[in-house]
Amino acid sequence: xxxxxxxxxxxxxxxxxxxxxxxRVVKKIPGITFxxxxxxYPDLDINxxxxxxxxxxxxxxxxxxxxxxxxxxxxxKQWMDLVLEHGWAYGHTGKALTGKYFGNIISAGGAExxxxxxxxxxxxxxxxxxxFIQTAKLCNxxxxxxxxxxxxxxxxxxxxxxxxxxxxxxxxxxxxxxxxLTPLPGLDYLNQIIQLPxxxx
Amino acid sequence: xxxxxxxxxxxxxxxxxxxxxxxAKKMGLGAVLGYLIAGIIIGPSLLGFIGxxxxxxxxxxxxxxxxxxxxxxxxxxxxxxxxxxxxILGLGGLQVILSAAAIAGIAYLIGQPLNTSLALGMILSxxxxxxxxxxxxxxxxxxxxxGQSAFSVLxxxxxxxxxxxxxxxxxxxxxTPDTTTHAASLRDNLPGWGQTLVVLGxxxxxxxxxxxxVRPLMRIIARTRVRELFTATALLMVVAIAVLMNLVxxxxxxxxxxxxxxxxxxxxxxxxxxxxxxxxxxxLGLFFIAVGASIDFRLIMQQPWLxxxxxxxxxxxxxxxxxxxxxxxxxxxxxxxxxxxxxxxIGEFAFVLLSFTHQxxxxxxxxxxxxxxxxxxxxxxxxxxxLLYEKVIQPHYTRSEAKAERAADEINxxxxxxxxxxxRFGSMTGRFLRANGINATILxxxxxxxxxxxxxxxxVYYGDASRYDLLAAxxxxxxxxxxxxxxHAEQTLEIVKMAxxxxxxxxxxxxxxxxxxxFELMDLGVLHIYxxxxxxxxxxxxxxxxxxxxxxxxSERAARTFLxxxxxxxxxxxxxxxxxxxxxxxxxxxxxxxxxxxxxDREKTWLDEGQGWDPETLRDEIRGEKSDEV
Numbered sequence: 001x002x003x004x005x006x007x008x009x010x011x012x013x014x015x016x017x018x019x020x021x022x023x024r025v026v027k028k029i030p031g032i033t034f035x036x037x038x039x040x041y042p043d044l045d046i047n048x049x050x051x052x053x054x055x056x057x058x059x060x061x062x063x064x065x066x067x068x069x070x071x072x073x074x075x076x077k078q079w080m081d082l083v084l085e086h087g088w089a090y091g092h093t094g095k096a097l098t099g100k101y102f103g104n105i106i107s108a109g110g111a112e113x114x115x116x117x118x119x120x121x122x123x124x125x126x127x128x129x130x131x132f133i134q135t136a137k138l139c140n141x142x143x144x145x146x147x148x149x150x151x152x153x154x155x156x157x158x159x160x161x162x163x164x165x166x167x168x169x170x171x172x173x174x175x176x177x178x179x180x181l182t183p184l185p186g187l188d189y190l191n192q193i194i195q196l197p198x199x200x201x
Numbered sequence: 202x203x204x205x206x207x208x209x210x211x212x213x214x215x216x217x218x219x220x221x222x223x224x225a226k227k228m229g230l231g232a233v234l235g236y237l238i239a240g241i242i243i244g245p246s247l248l249g250f251i252g253x254x255x256x257x258x259x260x261x262x263x264x265x266x267x268x269x270x271x272x273x274x275x276x277x278x279x280x281x282x283x284x285x286x287x288x289i290l291g292l293g294g295l296q297v298i299l300s301a302a303a304i305a306g307i308a309y310l311i312g313q314p315l316n317t318s319l320a321l322g323m324i325l326s327x328x329x330x331x332x333x334x335x336x337x338x339x340x341x342x343x344x345x346x347x348g349q350s351a352f353s354v355l356x357x358x359x360x361x362x363x364x365x366x367x368x369x370x371x372x373x374x375x376x377t378p379d380t381t382t383h384a385a386s387l388r389d390n391l392p393g394w395g396q397t398l399v400v401l402g403x404x405x406x407x408x409x410x411x412x413x414x415v416r417p418l419m420r421i422i423a424r425t426r427v428r429e430l431f432t433a434t435a436l437l438m439v440v441a442i443a444v445l446m447n448l449v450x451x452x453x454x455x456x457x458x459x460x461x462x463x464x465x466x467x468x469x470x471x472x473x474x475x476x477x478x479x480x481x482x483x484x485l486g487l488f489f490i491a492v493g494a495s496i497d498f499r500l501i502m503q504q505p506w507l508x509x510x511x512x513x514x515x516x517x518x519x520x521x522x523x524x525x526x527x528x529x530x531x532x533x534x535x536x537x538x539x540x541x542x543x544x545x546x547i548g549e550f551a552f553v554l555l556s557f558t559h560q561x562x563x564x565x566x567x568x569x570x571x572x573x574x575x576x577x578x579x580x581x582x583x584x585x586x587x588l589l590y591e592k593v594i595q596p597h598y599t600r601s602e603a604k605a606e607r608a609a610d611e612i613n614x615x616x617x618x619x620x621x622x623x624x625r626f627g628s629m630t631g632r633f634l635r636a637n638g639i640n641a642t643i644l645x646x647x648x649x650x651x652x653x654x655x656x657x658x659x660x661v662y663y664g665d666a667s668r669y670d671l672l673a674a675x676x677x678x679x680x681x682x683x684x685x686x687x688x689h690a691e692q693t694l695e696i697v698k699m700a701x702x703x704x705x706x707x708x709x710x711x712x713x714x715x716x717x718x719x720f721e722l723m724d725l726g727v728l729h730i731y732x733x734x735x736x737x738x739x740x741x742x743x744x745x746x747x748x749x750x751x752x753x754x755x756s757e758r759a760a761r762t763f764l765x766x767x768x769x770x771x772x773x774x775x776x777x778x779x780x781x782x783x784x785x786x787x788x789x790x791x792x793x794x795x796x797x798x799x800x801x802d803r804e805k806t807w808l809d810e811g812q813g814w815d816p817e818t819l820r821d822e823i824r825g826e827k828s829d830e831v
Contacts, residue, residue, distance in 0.1 A: 012814040013752050042753035066815065073814075109823065153823040 001031060004175050005058035006105070009037045009065040009073045018107045018152045018160055019066065025164040026064075031175050033058060037075045044078050051083040056096060060144070060174055060181075063132070064105035067148075070121075070128045072106075080135060089139040101181060102136040103144035103190060104129060105167065111151040126188070145187035169194055213250045217243045218486050233335050234584040236486050240493020241581075251494055259491035263549065264443070265484025266331050268477055270359070270454045271439050273334065273352075274461020275470055282462055285353050292350055292530050293357020296544070299522045300326035304515065316372040320563045323365050324555060324572070325515055329548035330355045330454070331485055332583045337543065340591060347536040350527070351543045359455050362550050366450075366557065373561035403449040407442060407456060411463030416652075419469045423648035423663055435476035468655040471644070471662040475670035488549070496577045500570060511575045512582070520545040535595065542590045546583040551576040616642040617681040621666035621696055623650065626712050626733060627686030635659075641684070642675045667695035669703055682708040690718045697725055716771060716794065723775045739764060770798055 006026060010019045027034050035054060041047070055061060065072045083089070088096050106125075114120040115128075125148055126133070136143040147170060149155075149163050170193055173179065179196050187193065217239035225235025243250040251258075305322030309315060333351060334343075342348045415438070422430050439457055446456035464470060501508050520541045527537035552573065559569040618634060618641035620627050631641055643661040645651050654661040664671040666687070677683065683700050687693050693711060700707050710729045713719040722730045739760040746756040774797065 011754055014755060015815045015817075038754040039752060042757040068814070109819070153820045 002060055002174055002177050002181075003033070003058040004031070004060045004062070004171060005033045005035060005054055006062045006064050006171075007035045007037055007076075007079065009063070009076045009079075011038055011073050011075070013038075016066070017157075018149060018155070018163070019064070021157075021160045022064070022105075022107075022164050022167060025168050026171065029168060029171055029175070032171055037079060038073075041075065044075055046075075046079055046082045048082050048085070051079065052085070052088060052096070055083070055100075058100070060101045060103075061141075062103050062105050062147075067106040067108040067125075067128075071131075072104075084135065084139055095140060098140040100141045101144045101184060102132070102139075102141040103146055104132055105147040105190075107149040107152045109151070109153045111154075112148075115150075142181075142185050144181075144184040145190045145192070147190040166191060166194070210251065213243055214487060214490055217250075217490060222486070230588060231336060231339050231584050232486075233332055233339065233489055234581075234588070236489030237493040237581045237584070240490035241496060242493075243490070244494030244496065246496065246498035259488060259495060259552065262484050262488035262491055263553075265481055265486075265488045266549065267443050267454045267457045268439055268481035269331065269334065269485060271442070271457035271461040272474060272477055272481055274458040274463075275465050275474055277462055277465055279462055279465065285349065285356075288350055288353040288530065289357050292526055293354040293361075295526055295529075296354050296523065297323075297326050297358060297361050299526070300519050303518055303522060307518070317563055320369060320372055320554075320558050321572075323368070324551045324558070325547050325576075326519070327358045327362070327548040327550050327554075328355060328519075328544040329546050329580050329583060330359065331488060331549055332546065332580055333543050335485060336584050336587050340587070342539065345536060345539070346532060347527075347539040347543070350530065350532060350536075350540050354544055356458070358548065358550070359452055359458070362452050362455075362554075365554065369554070369557055369561055369563065373558075373563050399449050400451060403445055403451065403456070404459065406445065407460050408463050411460055411467075415464060416467060416469070419467075419472075419663070420648050420652065423469075423651075428665075431472060432476045435473045436480065438473075439477060468651045468661055469663050471671055471674040472664040474674040475664065475668065478670055478674070492549070492577055492580055495573070496581065497570065497574050500574050501578075504571070508571065508574055508578070511571075512578050515547065515575065516545040516579055516582070535597070538594055539587075539590055542586050543583070545586070546579040547576045549580070616640050616660075616676065618642070618684060619644065619666075619672070619675050619677060619680050619682070620684045620686060622646075622685065622687035622712075623654065623661060624686065624688055626688075627684065630684055630686060631659075642680070644671065644675055646687075665692075667692055667699050669699055672696075672699065672704065677704045677707060680704075680707060682710060685709065685711045687712070690714055690721075693718070694721060694725070697722065697727060701725065716774075719771060720775050723772070735764065735767075767798070774798075 008019075008023065008026075010016055013020055013023070023034070023036075026032065033054065035051075037046075063072065063076055065076055071077075084097075085094070087093050108115070108125065110119075110121060115123065115125045117123070121128075125146060129146055133143045147167060152160075155163070170190055173193065174181075179193065183196070184190070184193070218236060221239035221242070222232050222235035225238060226232060230238075242248055245251065301319075301322035303322070304325050305318040308318035308321045313321065333355060337343050337348050337351065343352070418434065419431075422434050438460065442456045442460045443453035446453040464473060467473075523541035523544050524537055527540045532540055555564075555569050555572055555576070558564045559566060564572070616639075618639060620631050620641045620643045623631060623643045623645040624647070627643070627645075631643060634641055640660065643654070643659065644664050644666045645654075645661060646663070646665055648663055651661050651663045662671075662675065664675075666672060666675075666685070672683075677700070683696075683704070685693050685696050685700075687696065690713075693713070697709060697711060700709060708729070709727055711722055711727050711731065713722055713730050713732050715732065719730050719732055742763075743756045743760045746759065747753050751759075774794065
């Protein structure tokens with residue numbers, strides 16, 4: 001069993017349609033740790049020791065958040081600044097995270113094709129995620145592909161439920177070591193692993 | 202002296218002080234010089250308001266010096282005294298010995314007999330504790346290395362007076378000790394070892410009483426909550442020390458200093474200080490006036506050149522010795538000059554010693570009178586030459602190394618934060634600051650609590666923070682902020698007014714009990730007001746919201762938004778209240794006020810704050826468009 005951690009960040013969940021739905025589903029999956037950052041640290045005063053311990057205890061780490069301004073809500077930055085300490089996460093002696101997988105589970109307002117060189121946002125999601133990708137690399141982790149929900153403003157409740165089911169499937173398969181993780185960094189989206197062949201064990 | 206003339210005299214002295222000290226201050230001459238001028242003017246030489254009794258008054262007013270040394274002692278922690286030991290013994294000892302030897306040598310060379318020369322040397326080697334320390338304090342130079350060195354020397358001189366008094370009868374060649382100045386000392390009829398024992402016993406009495414008797418006594422007095430009893434106790438302490446010291450033939454100034462040092466670590470230190478301070482100030486003022494009045498201008502007019510020559514010659518000689526010593530003890534040039542200028546004068550002990558030499562027939566009456574004039578003139582000159590130093594010499598050394606070196610000490614001794622009131626409110630703030638490495642000076646009115654905190658090693662002082670003198674003693678002039686956490690609204694307002702009037706530089710952080718207090722504090726222009734229950738009530742509210750299923754972050758934000766809104770409403774109500782010139786006193790009006798507050802709550806929709814996150818407007822806009830460009 002791979003141990004999966006979801007660091008969740010949403011400052012106004014009461015207004016959110018997508019993430020409240022996703023959260024409801026994800027929280028119920030047994031064997032997955034759901035860490036609700038804004039609920040834990042409403043004053044943004046992050047307990048570094050606790051967060052580092054959580055990271056050490058897991059193999060696959062996701063940051064789940066809305067894709068505000070091509071990035072993440074403020075607490076995610078705070079979390080990265082404080083938790084990924086020099087000498088622990090990176091640097092000569094910072095090996096605590098070596099070999100782990102790191103990724104984002106994000107919701108974006110625009111449609112998939114708007115995130116392209118020709119599209120409204122002129123860059124792909126992966127390009128926008130560069131700070132996360134490089135952070136993972138610096139901390140000796142593999143950046144797994146992102147799980148992206150596009151065009152959420154247009155989605156109906158049924159669309160969202162479908163997305164949530166898909167995310168559940170992905171997470172369960174990761175948890176159950178259903179397949180080899182090595183090709184993960186090569187994928188465009190984590191959503192695609194459902195199509196990967198199951199690992200023969 | 203009948204009562205009428207006593208009152209008349211008091212009036213003359215007080216009026217002279219009130220007229221001349223402010224004028225002198227205004228002209229930048231300093232208070233000491235103001236008193237001296239007042240004395241000269243009302244003295245027998247000019248207006249003649251006071252006559253020969255000036256000298257009696259001087260003896261009485263010398264008690265101001267005793268009080269000053271008590272206060273100096275109380276501000277001086279034993280640890281600091283220990284640090285100064287080498288400069289007290291080395292610098293002070295050398296100064297007295299070298300100056301005395303030089304003066305005695307010259308006196309002998311110009312034909313004075315050996316014993317008279319030695320007596321002169323010893324008398325003139327001393328400097329004026331009263332004038333020098335007062336002037337150094339006034340100019341804020343006590344913390345400089347010159348100030349510390351001068352203090353060490355003066356302390357040694359005070360000690361040196363005792364053996365000098367013992368040597369004079371021997372110099373005079375008759376072993377019968379004089380009994381007029383140091384009346385009936387206990388020691389006189391004892392053998393040598395007995396005398397030593399008596400002296401040691403007296404010193405031990407002061408230390409033991411200071412350690413073990415004063416604190417319980419003060420606690421009992423504090424419980425009575427009768428303010429003037431404190432003053433009485435403080436005065437009693439100083440007077441008792443002086444009496445005890447006189448009894449065993451020691452200098453009462455020295456005893457008072459010792460008593461002060463013993464009490465320096467006491468939690469009642471600030472209270473004692475502020476009780477004694479006004480007496481000391483008045484008595485010293487009286488002393489300076491008396492010095493001014495005692496200058497005999499008739500005598501000076503008879504031999505002006507001789508007397509002025511003696512003053513200048515002696516002061517120059519002492520100055521040279523001091524400069525030399527300053528050099529040896531590694532004072533920088535400007536500090537060394539200050540050190541020499543300050544101590545070149547002849548001190549008030551000279552008056553005592555001169556009358557003593559006269560009685561022991563070491564000097565003729567004529568010579569004693571002349572030397573008395575010389576001493577008085579040199580004392581009067583001291584504030585003037587210090588002024589000269591300040592205006593002419595110091596500007597050349599603006600970047601004084603001594604100041605930079607000493608800065609750390611200052612911070613150690615004076616805290617930037619003063620907390621008035623250390624009950625359940627102030628203690629929390631104090632503990633929090635302490636945990637963050639910020640030590641506050643604490644003032645509290647509960648003597649039991651003061652004791653308990655003192656035992657924990659926290660610097661806490663008993664006293665009412667609405668008193669100017671106590672705030673001053675707690676270092677309000679140098680502090681950055683005053684946190685007022687007292688229980689009673691009236692007291693809080695008193696402290697605020699006091700601080701605003703006399704220490705306008707202090708940042709005030711004020712606890713308010715309720716909205717009513719808040720309004721009054723707002724009227725006084727207080728910017729930082731903390732209603733005592735607001736934060737706790739809102740924390741309960743936040744937890745309630747969370748337990749009801751609201752998100753933690755949203756609940757916290759809601760509380761902060763609510764608080765901001767509430768403070769805004771309160772300011773509005775305050776303005777409204779001022780317009781109507783009405784004060785809400787009745788319960789009914791208070792309920793109306795609450796209604797207004799609640800009504801304003803409902804009008805606001807803080808639930809919508811944080812529009813930036815997942816805005817409805819964006820969603821509506823996108824859903825309205827046909828294009829899926831976004």
